[in-house]
Structures are given as C-alpha cells and as structure tokens.
Amino acid sequence: MNSLDSILKRTEAELSSISFTDEPVSLYDPITYILSLGGKRIRPALTLIGCNIYSENIDAAVKPALGIEVFHNFTLLHDDLMDGADRRRNRKTVHKVWSPNVAILSGDAMLIASYRLIGKTPAPYLSVVLDLFTKTALDICGGQQYDMEFEQRMDVTEQEYIRMIEMKTAVLLACALKIGALIGGASLHDADLLYNYGIDLGLAFQLQDDLLDVYGDPESFGKNIGGDIISNKKTFLLLNALRMVEGEERDRVLGWLCRIDCDPERKIAYFTELYSKLGIKELTEQRIAYFYTEAKHNLSALQIADERLCVLKEISEKLMYRQV
Amino acid sequence: MNSLDSILKRTEAELSSISFTDEPVSLYDPITYILSLGGKRIRPALTLIGCNIYSENIDAAVKPALGIEVFHNFTLLHDDLMDGADRRRNRKTVHKVWSPNVAILSGDAMLIASYRLIGKTPAPYLSVVLDLFTKTALDICGGQQYDMEFEQRMDVTEQEYIRMIEMKTAVLLACALKIGALIGGASLHDADLLYNYGIDLGLAFQLQDDLLDVYGDPESFGKNIGGDIISNKKTFLLLNALRMVEGEERDRVLGWLCRIDCDPERKIAYFTELYSKLGIKELTEQRIAYFYTEAKHNLSALQIADERLCVLKEISEKLMYRQV
Numbered sequence: 225m226n227s228l229d230s231i232l233k234r235t236e237a238e239l240s241s242i243s244f245t246d247e248p249v250s251l252y253d254p255i256t257y258i259l260s261l262g263g264k265r266i267r268p269a270l271t272l273i274g275c276n277i278y279s280e281n282i283d284a285a286v287k288p289a290l291g292i293e294v295f296h297n298f299t300l301l302h303d304d305l306m307d308g309a310d311r312r313r314n315r316k317t318v319h320k321v322w323s324p325n326v327a328i329l330s331g332d333a334m335l336i337a338s339y340r341l342i343g344k345t346p347a348p349y350l351s352v353v354l355d356l357f358t359k360t361a362l363d364i365c366g367g368q369q370y371d372m373e374f375e376q377r378m379d380v381t382e383q384e385y386i387r388m389i390e391m392k393t394a395v396l397l398a399c400a401l402k403i404g405a406l407i408g409g410a411s412l413h414d415a416d417l418l419y420n421y422g423i424d425l426g427l428a429f430q431l432q433d434d435l436l437d438v439y440g441d442p443e444s445f446g447k448n449i450g451g452d453i454i455s456n457k458k459t460f461l462l463l464n465a466l467r468m469v470e471g472e473e474r475d476r477v478l479g480w481l482c483r484i485d486c487d488p489e490r491k492i493a494y495f496t497e498l499y500s501k502l503g504i505k506e507l508t509e510q511r512i513a514y515f516y517t518e519a520k521h522n523l524s525a526l527q528i529a530d531e532r533l534c535v536l537k538e539i540s541e542k543l544m545y546r547q548v
Numbered sequence: 549m550n551s552l553d554s555i556l557k558r559t560e561a562e563l564s565s566i567s568f569t570d571e572p573v574s575l576y577d578p579i580t581y582i583l584s585l586g587g588k589r590i591r592p593a594l595t596l597i598g599c600n601i602y603s604e605n606i607d608a609a610v611k612p613a614l615g616i617e618v619f620h621n622f623t624l625l626h627d628d629l630m631d632g633a634d635r636r637r638n639r640k641t642v643h644k645v646w647s648p649n650v651a652i653l654s655g656d657a658m659l660i661a662s663y664r665l666i667g668k669t670p671a672p673y674l675s676v677v678l679d680l681f682t683k684t685a686l687d688i689c690g691g692q693q694y695d696m697e698f699e700q701r702m703d704v705t706e707q708e709y710i711r712m713i714e715m716k717t718a719v720l721l722a723c724a725l726k727i728g729a730l731i732g733g734a735s736l737h738d739a740d741l742l743y744n745y746g747i748d749l750g751l752a753f754q755l756q757d758d759l760l761d762v763y764g765d766p767e768s769f770g771k772n773i774g775g776d777i778i779s780n781k782k783t784f785l786l787l788n789a790l791r792m793v794e795g796e797e798r799d800r801v802l803g804w805l806c807r808i809d810c811d812p813e814r815k816i817a818y819f820t821e822l823y824s825k826l827g828i829k830e831l832t833e834q835r836i837a838y839f840y841t842e843a844k845h846n847l848s849a850l851q852i853a854d855e856r857l858c859v860l861k862e863i864s865e866k867l868m869y870r871q872v
Contacts, residue, residue, distance in 0.1 A: 246686055306649045325630045333689040340682045357663045361728040362570055365657040369575040
C-alpha cells in the first residue's frame with residue numbers, strides 16, 4: 225500500500241505533467257494557469273486512496289483522478305467569474321488576467337477536458353463511472369445555483385443549507401472516493417458505503433470551513449479571516465445567528481448585512497462577538513463532530529480488512545484538523 | 549429504411565420529450581427554453597440517418613443524437629453570451645431573459661447534460677463515441693476562440709478561416725454522422741469516410757451561410773439579410789474583399805469597418821456592391837461547389853449499397869439549397 229505522502233506526491237507529479245497540445249494555445253493557457261495555482265489536491269488523492277484500498281496497482285485510477293481535479297478547478301474558474309472574485313490563492317482570477325469571455329470559453333474547454341480524462345477509465349467501469357461523474361457534475365451546478373439564490377434570501381433553513389453544501393461540495397469528495405474504489409475492484413456495496421462516507425466527510429469539511437473563516441488561524445487556514453463575514457456569505461454560522469436573533473439585535477444584524485461601505489474590522493468584530501454570545505461556535509463544532517461520526521459509521525460496515533483503511537483515515541483526520 | 553420526413557419528425561418528438569427532473573428547476577428552465585426555440589435539427593437527424601444506413605433499428609442512436617443537439621444548443625447559449633447577442637430565432641437570448649450568471653451556469657449544466665445523453669451510447673461503442681464527442685467538443689471551443697480572435701484581426705487568411713469554420717461548424721456535423729454510423733454497426737473505414745463527408749458538407753454549408761447573409765431570400769433564410777455585414781463579421785466574403793482591395797478602396801472598406809454609428813442600409817448596400825464588383829459571389833459559389841463535390845467523393849468509396857444513402861443525399865441537397 226502507498227503511504228499518504230506518496231499518494232499526494234504522485235497526484236502533484238501527475239497534475240504537473242498534464243499538458244494541452246491542442247490548438248489554439250490561447251484557449252488552454254488559462255487552464256494551465258489555474259491548475260498551477262495549487263490547492264490541497266484532496267479530490268484526486270481520494271480517488272487514488274479509494275483505488276488503493278482494493279488494489280495494489282493504482283495506475284488505472286490516475287487519469288480519472290486528474291479528471292476530477294480538472295473538473296474541480298473548472299468549477300472554481302466559472303464560480304469566480306459568477307461571484308466577481310478578483311483573487312484566488314493570492315493570484316488574480318482568470319477573468320481578471322484575461323477577460324470574462326476567456327473565462328467562459330476556457331472554462332468550457334476545461335469541463336470537456338475533465339471528461340476526456342474520465343473517459344480514460346478502464347472499459348469495464350467506464351459506463352458506471354461516467355454516470356456517477358455526470359450526476360455529480362449536475363449536482364454541483366445545482367449547488368452553485370442554490371448558493372447564488374441564497375444570497376438574495378434571509379430565510380434559508382439549516383436543512384436547505386446542508387442540502388446546498390452537500391450538492392456543491394460533498395458530492396465531489398464522495399464521487400472521487402467511489403470512482404477510485406470502483407476502479408480498484410470494490411463491490412458496489414463497499415463503493416456506496418465509501419460514497420456515503422465522502423458525503424458526511426464533505427459536510428463536516430464544509431462546516432469546518434465556515435467555522436475557520438471566523439475562528440481559524442490565518443497562517444494555517446490559508447485565507448483571510450472574516451472573508452465570509454465581509455461578503456455576507458450565508459454560512460452555517462450566519463444562518464443560525466439569523467434564526468436566533470430577535471428585535472433590536474436582529475435589526476442590528478440586518479443593518480450590517482445591508483451596509484455597503486463599512487469598516488471591515490468592526491464588522492468582523494461584531495459578528496465574531498455575536499456568534500460567541502449565541503453559542504454558535506459550539507453549535508457548529510457539534511454539527512461537525514456529528515457528521516464526522518456519521519461518516520465513520522460507514523467504514524465499519526465495509527467488507528475489507530481494517531488496515532487497508534489507514535490512509536483514508538489519515539487524510540480524513542488531517543482534513544478535519546486542517547494539516548493537509 | 550426511414551424516410552427523411554420520418555427521421556425529422558422522430559428527432560423533433562424525441563427532443564420535445566426531454567425533461568429535466570433534477571433540482572433546482574431554476575437551473576433547468578433556461579435549458580428547456582433554448583431547446584424550445586427550434587432550429588433545423590440537422591445534427592441529430594444526421595446521427596439517426598448515419599445509423600439507419602447500417603441498421604434498420606435506429607433506437608440505440610436516439611439518445612446520442614439528442615446529446616449532440618443539446619451540446620449544439622449549449623454552444624449557442626454560451627456563444628450568444630460571449631457575443632453579447634440579444635436575440636436568437638426571434639426570441640430573447642438566455643442571458644437577456646435571465647442574467648449572464650444564469651447563462652453561464654445553465655450552459656454548464658447543459659454541456660454536462662449532453663454528456664449524460666452521449667453516455668447512453670450502447671456499451672460496445674461507448675468508449676469510441678465518447679472520445680470522438682470530446683475531441684469534437686474541444687475543437688468547437690477552439691473554433692469559437694479563433695472566431696473571437698479574428699474579430700481583432702484584418703489579416704486573416706482564407707486557410708485560417710477554413711480551419712476556423714471546420715472547427716466551429718463542420719466537425720459537429722461530421723461527428724454527428726460518424727457516431728450514428730458507428731452505433732449502426734459501420735466499419736471504422738466507412739465511419740471515417742462519413743466523417744470526412746460531414747467535414748466537407750459542413751464547410752460548404754458554412755460558406756453558403758456566409759453567402760446567404762448577403763444574397764439570400766430573407767423569407768427562406770430565416771435571418772435578416774446583412775447581419776454579418778452590420779456586425780463586421782469576418783466572413784469568407786469579407787476576407788476575400790479585404791485581400792483584393794487596395795489604395796482608396798481599401799481605406800473606404802476599413803472606414804466602414806471602423807465606423808460605429810452608421811446607416812445599416814447604406815453599409816449593406818456598399819458591401820453588397822463591392823462583393824459584386826469584385827466577383828466574390830462567384831468565388832464563394834465556386835468554393836461551395838468544390839467542397840460539396842469533395843464531400844460526395846467520400847460516398848462513392850463506402851462499402852454499402854448505394855440505395856442506403858438516399859436519405860443522406862436528400863438531406864444534403866436540402867441543406868445545400870436550404871429547403872430544410
């Protein structure tokens with residue numbers, strides 16, 4: 225079995241070796257650019273790890289793993305354009321370096337290129353992998369649609385929010401893991417359990433992202449603290465605050481959300497204090513622990529020796545404690 | 549064998565029966581909208597015709613045929629956004645009815661939905677069909693990229709232009725026909741000949757589109773005459789005019805191309821007269837005839853009884869004389 229370290233190194237090496245020789249180069253430069261910006265490469269790693277649970281040889285999972293990472297970066301490219309985001313990973317976004325039209329068209333080419341890689345799945349698994357990938361990709365578009373619609377709403381329920389992050393974030397982690405397992409030779413029973421593991425892990429992961437935006441260490445989180453607060457993002461924390469506050473406090477919250485020019489530090493300080501006062505940090509931590517526990521229940525039902533799961537458990541722990 | 553009429557009717561019926569039951573509906577409404585705007589449905593018809601050349605039963609080609617039409621409409625949706633086009637087939641474009649973000653995201657979902665339909669190709673053909681579809685889709689993005697780049701250039705050669713329309717238009721006709729033939733059971737030899745037929749037919753078709761923009765009958769052409777002239781589109785006609793004119797005449801042409809507010813009727817009249825004076829109508833007709841003849845050479849090399857080609861020949865004739 226491969227160590228987590230060797231899986232991550234292989235993922236990065238395979239990603240850097242992708243080159244687009246198609247014409248015109250101007251269509252592919254933005255794709256090379258966004259793929260070079262880095263990232264944790266969790267999704268392709270999960271595909272290789274899923275495969276390695278069932279097979280010593282993970283070569284057959286490499287191209288589909290890359291397809292999932294290319295797809296993920298395609299969603300970032302188009303989401304940044306739709307969100308009007310100027311920067312990603314401390315670099316300019318594609319539509320800022322080039323133009324909105326380039327971002328649209330190179331994004332389209334990137335989505336197609338991700339299918340080209342998924343299409344390299346070995347023939348016996350191609351149909352089922354393709355179906356799963358396509359279903360996942362549509363879910364992710366649906367999740368982004370909900371996310372944009374939620375911006376205009378003040379009455380988003382926790383249930384709606386969980387469904388949105390399931391579609392936008394969790395399904396791709398689940399899909400990545402399941403595709404790897406299938407290519408490794410897992411039974412459909414095991415592959416489905418790993419899918420469910422990925423869903424719950426993804427939900428825990430996204431809620432932790434929401435939490436770290438407020439309470440994280442800027443050094444290790446890799447993003448500026450309070451970014452979600454500044455942009456009025458309807459996170460798990462804000463939705464719960466909106467649900468709890470009444471009267472004058474509610475008016476103050478809505479006031480901060482409506483104001484366009486305000487001191488960012490004061491706004492961050494206000495919401496951080498509000499969340500602490502309402503016990504929202506603890507509430508979020510409880511939900512994270514709940515989903516992470518739910519995730520792990522799936523693993524105990526797998527028909528596989530426990531020691532084959534150590535790398536999956538290792539990357540999950542690192543993800544939950546953000547050391548990867 | 550099915551008649552052309554029954555193929556076209558089946559195509560239209562199958563297209564109207566596509567319904568998107570995925571959530572959220574707001575993501576799928578624009579897809580249903582653009583698919584309802586009509587069109588000649590040449591591409592899915594070519595897939596069914598290609599299949600019918602080799603097989604009496606064309607059912608297996610229906611879903612891939614729809615995938616090609618959904619993909620084609622996806623390109624229209626994103627191209628309209630990139631071109632800032634307000635109207636398509638006498639109705640508002642998606643980004644005008646909804647918003648640019650909706651056009652981006654629903655377009656993405658539409659591209660994925662086209663893969664969902666292509667993924668329904670019978671297992672023995674899935675891998676080869678998928679590869680061809682993906683290669684074609686990337687070519688089309690490349691063609692659109694060239695088309696946008698040509699807007700900024702005055703020195704586009706005929707060779708570059710032919711390559712652009714091959715990528716943007718011809719490859720999808722060729723791909724549609726080849727996919728159908730493969731699913732019908734054609735040999736790779738025959739499928740490739742039909743692909744080449746589609747390429748040359750597509751080139752002839754696009755050059756005729758360029759010609760009809762100037763010399764067509766508005767009634768039967770279905771678009772306003774002179775649209776390409778008004779928008780300074782680098783058509784086969786304009787490129788040849790730019791190549792031929794010198795001195796003061798060249799300055800006049802460039803003057804018309806630079807002017808932002810000008811009388812559209814005078815501009816159309818100027819270019820129509822210029823093209824006639826330079827013999828560009830005849831030149832274009834010669835090139836159309838050349839590509840159509842080249843196309844037909846491929847058919848004579850097919851290893852199939854001639855009578856099985858009658859529907860393909862019929863739709864080609866109708867296309868070349870725009871009666872479909």
